[in-house]
Amino acid sequence: MRAAHYAFDFLPFRLIVLVLLPILIISRDTMNKTIPTPPSAVQQHMVALLRALAPNEGYNLTALPDVRILRSDRPLSRTPVLYDPGIVLVCQGRKQGFFGDQVYLYDEQHYLAVSVPVPFTMETEATPEHPLLAIYIHLDFQLAAELMIQIERDAGTARPSAPQSLMSSPMDAALRASLVRFLEAMNQPLEASILGPALVRELYFRVLSGAQGDAMRAALAMRGQFGKIGKALRCIHATYAQPLDLAQLAGEAGMSVPTFHNHFKTITHTSPMQYVKSTRLHQARLLMVRQGMTAEAACHAVGYASPSQFNREFKRLFGLTPAAETKRMRENFAIPPAFAKSDYVSSH
Secondary structure, three states: OHHHHHHHHHHHHHHHHHHHHHHHHHHHHHHOOOOOOOOOHHHHHHHHHHHHHOOOOEEEEOOOOOEEEEEEOOOEEEEEEEOOOEEEEEEEOEEEEEEOOEEEEEEOOEEEEEOOOOEEEEEEEOOOOOOEEEEEEEOOHHHHHHHHHHHHHHOOOOOOOOOOOEEEEEOOHHHHHHHHHHHHHHOOHHHHHHOHHHHHHHHHHHHHOOOOHHHHHHHHHOOHHHHHHHHHHHHHHHHOOOOOOHHHHHHHHOOOHHHHHHHHHHHHOOOHHHHHHHHHHHHHHHHHHHHOOOHHHHHHHOOOOOHHHHHHHHHHHHOOOHHHHHHHHHHHOEOOOOOOOOOOOOOO
């Protein structure tokens, strides 16, 4: 009788456990997964504005020479890139950059800022139904310098911060609001022409005063060792087709060869001569795509003496022969003319 009494008392507890346990397991599993949230009205508005500005895959030109809209309707596996200094703001889709042992996310919640051209690998998530839509703003160093002076003068002493080559930062509410105003203006030709430059300046301000604004300003100031390496990078991009060696580049930076090599690798995550090779190969690809050069002509134009060496190193970097890579780029990725004011070689 006593045993039966205990069994009767224990039964409700067992029933509760049997009912709640699956719920607890489901809740725990749900917490470990990212639940996709529907896009906000602001997000949908930005995507609609960008779709109008980017009817074609690849880089679409705008009314402003330093602003292009990128659209990609397909995923892109890890690909070597060399970005011009600039700002990439993604409004739909997702990109990831792999630089050394670091991963840089730029998506609907994060933007990418590039202070010096560094080679890294990048992958894109996109589909025809959900294309990648992003704004690429080529960095105007004079405009950035003017804003940096004003920010540091009016904000007081800047917090000391280490300069960085790449920065992935959260897109805060202020930057998002500025971006909406910018895209609305860019969809109206008269507003794009008259208001566009001031709205670009506003976007610069948001980046230079934002979460990693101190690091970005420190990088663009080009002081100390970072500035010396920056000087060597400019030399490489200006003279990539000429014979270059380690001692010459170290002299350009005002450093001994071992010191230069160490600082260069810290900032670019590659050796100086590998960087020279990457710059030449990226430029050769652009010459073949933009100007219709043959692989042999592009090879000599960027400073290679041996076409066979050029072909081997091109395939090692891009994964395809020069002819196959050129065909792929032309068929799948619109490449516009180079930025008129750029001092650097880039991937686009």
